[in-house]
Amino acid sequence: MRDLPLEKAKAQSETCSTLRCEVHISLTGLTLFLLRAWRQLTFGTYGYLNFTKPGFIEHSKNFKAEDMETRIDGKNCIVTGANSGIGFATAEGLASRGATIYMVCRNKERGEAAQSKIESTTGNQNVHLEVCNLSSLSDVKSFVGLQIANLKSYIFLSQVALTEKWAEMNKSKGIGFYSMHPGWAETAGVAKSLPSFFKALSGKLRTNDEGADTIIWLALQPKEKLVSGAFYFDRAEAPKHLMFAATSCSHEFIDSVIDSLRCISGISAQD
Ligand SMILES: NC(=O)c1ccc[n+]([C@@H]2O[C@H](COP(=O)([O-])OP(=O)(O)OC[C@H]3O[C@@H](n4cnc5c(N)ncnc54)[C@H](OP(=O)(O)O)[C@@H]3O)[C@@H](O)[C@H]2O)c1
Incomplete structure (x- = not known):
């Protein structure tokens, strides 16, 4: 360093830090x-097998x-996306066991067609249509405002980590929160959004009823038999994360998601 002019030494040191940065x-x-490739490989293999x-046939043994023989007459169930696919099969399965169904659909005509189909196949006349676009906050607010006071039980399809957090937040209130995976079902949604996947697995996908099986099972079981906050697949508690895939979220992250949801919907921390 003694023989180098100051500028040259400075330039050399900057080059070193640039190199270190590039390597990093x-x-x-x-x-x-590698993590993404590992996730795809493990999820693909796990999914193909399960x-x-x-x-489904293997697990159903x-x-x-x-x-599934329990009657749930008088129990209120909200089913989102109830006019097609897994949502329709869920609404139909619950209606056939006597529940009062609130079908949440964004399109009135498609909703009414599904409602009449469920009423005629199950003979249950307590099937109601709620037109609500779930991607519209004002629609959701007015729907919740109308319904929340009258309902005792709900079905929400939600994220694993949020379910875990809500279970923890509400454990003293006796409200159960569960998340589930339906498996890969042959629905119009999958055909439209994942055409190559749909084609590649033709004949190997589950029916809509098989996709709805665990949701219906969860709704029929006594609370004491279930673990609030747990994740279910094919009528059994299942691991929430793939091995070494770094898919779990920190508590801070989930807290910040909940804070954002509260802020968007105008709900205070006490509610
Ligand atoms: N099928 C599978 O293999 C699979 C696997 C894992 C998870 N899932 C999840 O299971 C759920 C159902 O999937 P699916 O395959 O049965 O889908 P699908 O056949 O496409 O049905 C989706 C339903 O949701 C409704 N919907 C969509 N956006 C809505 C909105 N903004 N407001 C209100 N309703 C809305 C659709 O109504 P329109 O008829 O008006 O479009 C339709 O009734 C999805 O959350 C999906 O991510 C499915």
Whole structure:
């Protein structure tokens, strides 16, 4: 360093730090790439073995027929996306067991067509249509404002980590929160949004009824038999995360999501 002019030494030191920075960025990139590849590989393999129809047939060997024989007359169930796919099969399955159904659909005509179909196949006349676009905050607010005071039980399809948090926040109130995976079902939604996947797994996807099976099972079980906050798949508690896939969220992150949801919907922390 003694022989170098000050500028040259400074330039050399800047080059070193630039190099260090580049190495750091490419290592992070490589790690993220490997993590993504690992997630895709493990999720794809796990899904192919478990989420497909053969997976359902295998798991159904442990199902108990009597679990689905319970009547739930008088129980209120809200089913979102109830005019097609898994939502329709869920609404129909719950209506056939006597529940009062609130079908939440964004399109009145499609909703009415599904409502009449469910009424005629199940003979249950307590099937109501609520027109609400779930991507519109004002629609959701007015729907919740109208319904919340009258209902005792709800079905929400929600994220695993939020379900866990809500279960913890409400454990003293006796309200159960559960998340589930339906497997891979042959629905219009999958055909439209994942055409290559739909084609590649043709004949191996579950029916809509098989996709709705665990949701209906959850609604029929006594609360004491279930674990609030748990994640269910094929009528059994299942692991929430894939091995070494870094899919779990920190408590701080979930808290910030809940704070944002409260802020958007104007609900205070006491509500
Ligand atoms: N099928 C699978 O293999 C699979 C796997 C994992 C998870 N899931 C999840 O299960 C749920 C149902 O999937 P699916 O395959 O049965 O889908 P689908 O056949 O496309 O049905 C989706 C339903 O949701 C309704 N919907 C969509 N956006 C809405 C909005 N903004 N407001 C109100 N309703 C809305 C649709 O109504 P319109 O008829 O008006 O479009 C339709 O009735 C989805 O959350 C999906 O991510 C499905």
